[in-house]
Amino acid sequence: xxxxxxxxxxxxxxxxxxxxxxxxxxxxxxxxxxxxxxxxxxxxxxxxxxxxxxxxxxxxxxxxxxxxxxxxxxxxxxxxxxxxxxxxxxxxxxxxxxxxxxxxxxxxxxxx
Amino acid sequence: xxxxxxxxxxxxxxxxxxxxxxxxxxxxxxxxxxxxxxxxxxxxxxxxxxxxxxxxxxxxxxxxxxxxxxxxxxxxxxxxxxxxxxxxxxxxxxxxxxxxxxxxxxxxxxxxxxxxxxxx
Numbered sequence: 001x002x003x004x005x006x007x008x009x010x011x012x013x014x015x016x017x018x019x020x021x022x023x024x025x026x027x028x029x030x031x032x033x034x035x036x037x038x039x040x041x042x043x044x045x046x047x048x049x050x051x052x053x054x055x056x057x058x059x060x061x062x063x064x065x066x067x068x069x070x071x072x073x074x075x076x077x078x079x080x081x082x083x084x085x086x087x088x089x090x091x092x093x094x095x096x097x098x099x100x101x102x103x104x105x106x107x108x109x110x111x112x
Numbered sequence: 113x114x115x116x117x118x119x120x121x122x123x124x125x126x127x128x129x130x131x132x133x134x135x136x137x138x139x140x141x142x143x144x145x146x147x148x149x150x151x152x153x154x155x156x157x158x159x160x161x162x163x164x165x166x167x168x169x170x171x172x173x174x175x176x177x178x179x180x181x182x183x184x185x186x187x188x189x190x191x192x193x194x195x196x197x198x199x200x201x202x203x204x205x206x207x208x209x210x211x212x213x214x215x216x217x218x219x220x221x222x223x224x225x226x227x228x229x230x231x232x
Binding site for chain 1: 159
């Protein structure tokens, strides 16, 4: 039950695009199309940004997109804006008989 | 409007117990799986426990298995987490999270969290 691996920090200038990776294993990310991404501002609850790998909930900007290749999922933020500065977490269904989900280690996004 | 309101957090001594509650509204509670997710101070999110929609199946992270028990009362639209043998490393904000479906997929709604502090 190891956490998915994310870079600790990613930064970019306003208007640029950044990508956050999320590496798991063939038992979680690689086996299911059930990777979700959450944005968390300081002191706030997480907010769903991407589900099922690449789908956006209603109300989430189309600047956010997701993809997956093998055991690695990715979140891309295009046209970076100041309000995108936050922590981002990936999460995958794990399909175990004893536990359900595994989260990523988290990535701090800084807008320069 | 979906609302999840956690309560029951507080200061407890190591080895003590605490029961968290999550009152749900704005959706048919009995139709959705639910989870508890925690976040230690300055740390990342950790999935702790999950309950199937009916409450017949429960799942736990290795770090809490045998000490924590998840349950739900679908007649009261409330999810619970009974925490026993608490340790300093259980100190965290505990979030209640709704799953998108009856089965497991992703967390579409979250509560605001309740802080549990384990300290002497």
